Amino acid sequence: xxxxxxxxxxxxxxxxxxxxxxxxxxxxxxxxxxxxxxxxxxxxxxxxxxxxxxxxxxxxxxxxxxxxxxxxxxxxxxxxxxxxxxxxxxxxxxxxxxxxxxxxxxxxxxxxxxxxxxxxxxxxxxxxxxxxxxxxxxxxxxxxxxxxxxxxxxxxxxxxxxxxxxxxxxxxxxxxxxxxxxxxxxxxxxxxxxxxxxxxxxxxxxxxxxxxxxxxxxxxxxxxxxxxxxxxxxxxxxxxxxxxxxxxxxxxxxxxxxxxxxxxxxxxxxxxxxxxxxxxxxxxxxxxxxxxxxxxxxxxxxxxxxxxxxxxxxxxxxxxxxxxxxxxxxxxxxxxxxxxxxxxxxxxxxxxxxxxxxxxxxxxxxxxxxxxxxxxxxxxxxxxxxxxxxxxxxxxxxxxxxxxxxxxxxxxxxxxxxxxxxxxxxxxxxxxxxxxx
Numbered sequence: 001x002x003x004x005x006x007x008x009x010x011x012x013x014x015x016x017x018x019x020x021x022x023x024x025x026x027x028x029x030x031x032x033x034x035x036x037x038x039x040x041x042x043x044x045x046x047x048x049x050x051x052x053x054x055x056x057x058x059x060x061x062x063x064x065x066x067x068x069x070x071x072x073x074x075x076x077x078x079x080x081x082x083x084x085x086x087x088x089x090x091x092x093x094x095x096x097x098x099x100x101x102x103x104x105x106x107x108x109x110x111x112x113x114x115x116x117x118x119x120x121x122x123x124x125x126x127x128x129x130x131x132x133x134x135x136x137x138x139x140x141x142x143x144x145x146x147x148x149x150x151x152x153x154x155x156x157x158x159x160x161x162x163x164x165x166x167x168x169x170x171x172x173x174x175x176x177x178x179x180x181x182x183x184x185x186x187x188x189x190x191x192x193x194x195x196x197x198x199x200x201x202x203x204x205x206x207x208x209x210x211x212x213x214x215x216x217x218x219x220x221x222x223x224x225x226x227x228x229x230x231x232x233x234x235x236x237x238x239x240x241x242x243x244x245x246x247x248x249x250x251x252x253x254x255x256x257x258x259x260x261x262x263x264x265x266x267x268x269x270x271x272x273x274x275x276x277x278x279x280x281x282x283x284x285x286x287x288x289x290x291x292x293x294x295x296x297x298x299x300x301x302x303x304x305x306x307x308x309x310x311x312x313x314x315x316x317x318x319x320x321x322x323x324x325x326x327x328x329x330x331x332x333x334x335x336x337x338x339x340x341x342x343x344x345x346x347x348x349x350x351x352x353x354x355x356x357x358x359x360x361x362x363x364x365x366x367x368x369x370x371x372x373x374x375x376x377x378x379x380x381x382x383x384x385x386x387x388x389x390x391x392x393x394x395x396x397x398x399x400x401x402x403x404x405x406x407x408x409x410x411x412x413x414x415x416x417x418x419x420x421x422x423x424x425x426x427x428x429x430x431x432x433x434x435x436x437x
Contacts, residue, residue, distance in 0.1 A: 003081075004024050004025070004026070005024070005025040005081070005082055005084060006022040006023070006024065006025065006081075006084065007022060007023060007024075007025050007027075007028055007031070007084045007085065007086065008020045008021065008022045008084070008085040008086070009021055009022075009023075009031065009035065009036045009064045009066050009085070009086055009088050010064070010085050010086065010087055010088060010197075011038075011064060011087070011088055011090055011101070011102070011103065012087070012102060012103070012193075012197050012335040012336060012337055013042070013043055013045070013102065013335065014043055014044070014100075014102065014335065014338075014409065014410055014413045014414075015045070015046055015047040015277070015333075015335075015413065015417070016047065016277060016332060016333055016334050016335040016336075016338075016437070017045070017047055017436075018085075018197060018200075018201055019042065019045070020036075020064060020085070020088070021036045021037070021038070021064065023036065025084065031066065032066050032068050032086070034063075035063040035064050035065040035066060035088065035091070036063065036064050037061060037062070037063060037064075038061075038062040038063060038064045038090060039056075039060065039061065039062065040054070040056035040059075040060040040062060040098075040100070041054040041056050041057065041058070041060075043090075043100055043409060043413070044409070044412070044413055044416075046413065046416060046417045046420065047278075047333070047417065047433075047436040047437065048417065048420055048421075048432055048436055050416075050420065052412055052413045052415075052416035052417070053412055053416060054412075055408070055409070055412070061093055062090050062091065062092060062093070062098055063090075063091050063092075063093060064088035064089075064090060064091075065088050065089050065090075065091045065095075066086045066087070066088045067086065067087055067088060067089065067103075067194070068086065069191070069194075070086050070087035070191075070194045070197075070198075071085075071086040072084070072085055072086070072164045072198050072201075072202070073163070073164075074160045074163045074164060074202060074205070075163070076156075076160075076205075076206075076209050080209045083160070083201070083202065083205045085201070087103065087194050087197060088103075089101055089103050089104050089107075090103075090104065099403045099404075099405040099406055100405050100406045100409045102335045102337035102338050102341065102406075103190065103193070103337045105337065105338065105341045105402065105403065105406055106190055106193055106337045106338075106340050106341035106344065107190055108341075108401065108403075109341050109344035109345050109348060109401050110189050110190060110344060112348055112401060113344055113347075113348050113351075116348070116351070116352065117256075117348075117351050118237060118238050119235050119236065119237060119243070119256070119351075120188055120189055120235070120236045120237075120238075120240075121188070121189060121192075121233055121234075121235060121236070121340075121344060122186050122187070122188050122192070122233065122234050122235075122236055122324075123186060123187065123192035123193075123231055123232060123233040123234075123340060124169075124183070124184060124185060124186035124187070124192060124195075124231075124232045124233075125184075125192065125193075125195070125196035125199065125229055125230070125231055125232075125336060125339075126181065126182075126183045126228075126229065126230040126231075126232065126326075127181065127182050127183075127196070127199055127200065127203075127216065127227075127229055127332065128174055128176070128179055128180070128181045128216075128226075128227040128228050128229075129179070129180060129181075129182075129200075129203060129214050129215060129216045129227055129332070130176075130177075130178045130179055130180075130214065130215045130216075130217065130220060130227065130434070131150055131153060131178055131180055131207060131212055131213075131214050132178055132212055132213045132214075132215065133150070133153065133207065133210060133211060133212025133213070134146070134149045134150050134178050134212075135149065136177040136178050140173060140177070141173070141174070141175040141176075142172065142173055142174070142175070143173055146173035147172070147173050150173075150180065151210075152210065153206060153207060153210050153212065154171050154180075156206050156209070156210065157171070157182070157202065157203055157206040157207075158171060160202045160205065160206050161182075161184065161198075161199065161202055164198050164202060166184050166185070166195055166198060166199065167184055167185030168184060168185070169183040169184050169185055170182070170183045171183075174225075175225050175290075176220065176224055176225035176226075176227070177220060177224060177225075178220075179220075179225065179227065182199060182203065184199060186232065186234075188236070190337075190340075192336075192340060193335075193336035193337045193339070193340045194336075196229075196336035197336055200216055200332060203216075215434050215435075215437055216229075216331075216332035216437045217278075217280070217332075217333075217430070217433040217434040217436070217437045218276070218278050218280050218281045218283075218284055218331040218332070218333050218433060218437075219280050219281075219283050219284045219430060219433075220430060220434065221427065221430050222280075222283050222426040222427060222430060225289065225290075226283070226284030226289065226291055226331065227284075227331060227332065228284070228291060228328065228330065228331055229330040229331050229332050229334070229336075229339065230326050230327070230328050230330070231326065231327040231330055231339060231340065231343060232309065232324055232325070232326050233324060233325055233326075233327065233343065234257075234323070234324035234325070235256060235257055235260060242320050242321055242323065243256045243257065244256075244257040244320070244323045244324060244325070245257075245319055245320040245323040247319070249357065250360075251299050251308055251360050252308070252319070252323055253308070253357050255356075255357060256351070257325070257357075258355070258356065258357025258358060259350045259351045259353070259354060259355045259356070259357075260347035260348075260350050260351055261297060261306055261325060261347065261350070261357075261358060262350045262355035262356065262357070262358045263346045263347045263348065263349045263350020263351065263353065263355060264305075264306055264327065264343060264346045264347050264350065265295045265296070265297060265305060265306060265358055265377070266295070266346070266349075266350065266355070266377070267345075267346035267349065267395065267397070267398060268295035268305050268306075268329060268346070268381065269295060269379060269381055269382055269388075269391045270388075270391045270392045270394070270395040270398070271342035271343070271345070271346050271392070271398075272285070272329050272381050272382055272388045272391070272392075273382070273385070273388035273389050273391065273392035273410075273414065274334060274338045274339065274341070274342040274392065274410070275327070275329055275330040275331075275334050275338070275339045275342050275343075276329055276330060276331055276333070276334065276388065277331070277333040277334035277335075277338070277385075277414065278331065278333030278385065278417075278433055278437075279384070279385045279417070279418055279421040279429055279433075280333075280421075280426070280429050280430055280433050281331050281333055281385065282382065282383055282384050282385060282388070283426060283430075284331065285329060285381055285382075285383075286383075287303070287364065287365075287366040288303075288364075288366070289303075290302050290303055291303065291328065291329075292304065292305040292328040292329035292381065293365070293366065293380065293381055294361075294365040294366075294373075294378050294379065294380055294381060295377075295378060295379055295381060296361035296365050296376070296378045297358050297359070297360050297361055298360065298361055299360045301361070302328070303328075303364060304328065304361065305327075305328060305329055305381065306325055306326065306327055306328070307325065307326040307328060308325060308360070309323075309324050309325065309326050311323060327339075327343055329381060332437055333433065333437060338410075341402075344401075345398045345401040345402060346398065348401060349397055349398060349401070358377075359376055361376060361378060365378050384418075385414065385417075385418045385421075386415070386418050389411055389414055389415055389418070392407075392410075392411070393407075393411055
């Protein structure tokens with residue numbers, strides 16, 4: 001028997017799950033042109049299995065139209081099937097974009113950013129995850145021993161990323177139990193989110209072939225350290241030059257970057273629904289966990305909602321090229337397209353409004369008085385998925401960029417998911433998300 005290699009055309013859906021349809025690799029050339037059929041209600045499949053109430057029911061037809069530049073093929077050797085997939089836009093049959101497509105949402109925002117302000121976004125996703133083939137041990141944080149015990153997983157994982165054409169940066173054992181972190185190089189526009197999907201799926205694919213499992217759950221247990229997704233981003237002009245830095249500003253921020261970041265900070269309580277998308281995400285977004293709990297701007301502060309990142313390299317460093325920001329209120333329960341799309345939507349709104357450069361928060365917001373926080377516009381982020389969804393639903397400023405159809409579908413999807421989790425203990429919820437992600 002001669003095996004027939006299978007390729008998947010995929011979407012990262014409203015639950016951050018990668019779903020799609022497969023076909024023989026011999027059909028790849030034709031499928032890259034015509035795509036593959038899809039159903040609207042597929043978008044309402046929750047991460048935990050049940051389908052949320054769908055406005056489409058059994059009706060309607062769509063097409064997954066592949067983006068050839070996103071194609072990933074990794075050969076794991078003769079004893080394993082190749083990992084072969086390509087990401088797609090969800091389109092109507094006439095070739096027009098379907099407004100509920102997460103990738104299409106990001107592309108709309110990026111197009112508006114370029115059209116209205118002549119800017120592009122360069123970004124990279126920093127991921128933390130659990131690798132369960134290692135024993136949970138105390139005092140393993142950042143330890144050489146924790147690195148050693150994952151054995152060949154990291155080598156094979158980084159090899160898979162390299163085969164996929166992804167620029168490698170770092171891999172390390174992290175602070176939490178069985179926790180590792182991977183960082184990769186930045187990409188421009190929608191490619192950054194495409195890359196984030198591949199980073200997650202190749203971790204899962206490599207772990208599976210090593211006999212273990214990689215989980216990107218937002219948090220392992222209620223009392224443990226969470227798995228964050230930190231989005232590093234910078235703005236570029238039409239020539240590709242960075243526009244984030246101004247040496248005259250005390251913390252180096254330009255007016256353009258300041259307006260963009262100010263929009264993100266203002267809308268952070270609402271867009272958290274899109275970027276921290278699980279019920280257990282809010283166990284992580286609490287003070288004193290090295291995670292975002294407020295919509296504050298921090299200078300090298302790893303508990304800030306948005307952080308001004310450090311510049312390395314001494315006196316000869318290209319400060320303007322390195323200077324960038326980090327969005328920290330995100331995790332992998334959210335689709336990378338929705339995360340980056342939310343950041344773009346909020347930043348675009350800030351640019352449209354011409355906001356001033358926001359003030360940097362000195363110290364921890366939880367240690368400030370109510371008056372001090374109020375004077376700086378600092379508020380606590382939502383403390384539950386339900387609260388975040390209420391804030392998201394009530395916001396009207398981002399309505400045009402997000403679109404009514406996507407907003408309604410997302411709210412229905414996530415409110416149903418929150419209902420599934422509502423009567424479970426935090427421990428049981430963590431077990432469910434660990435299995436799902």
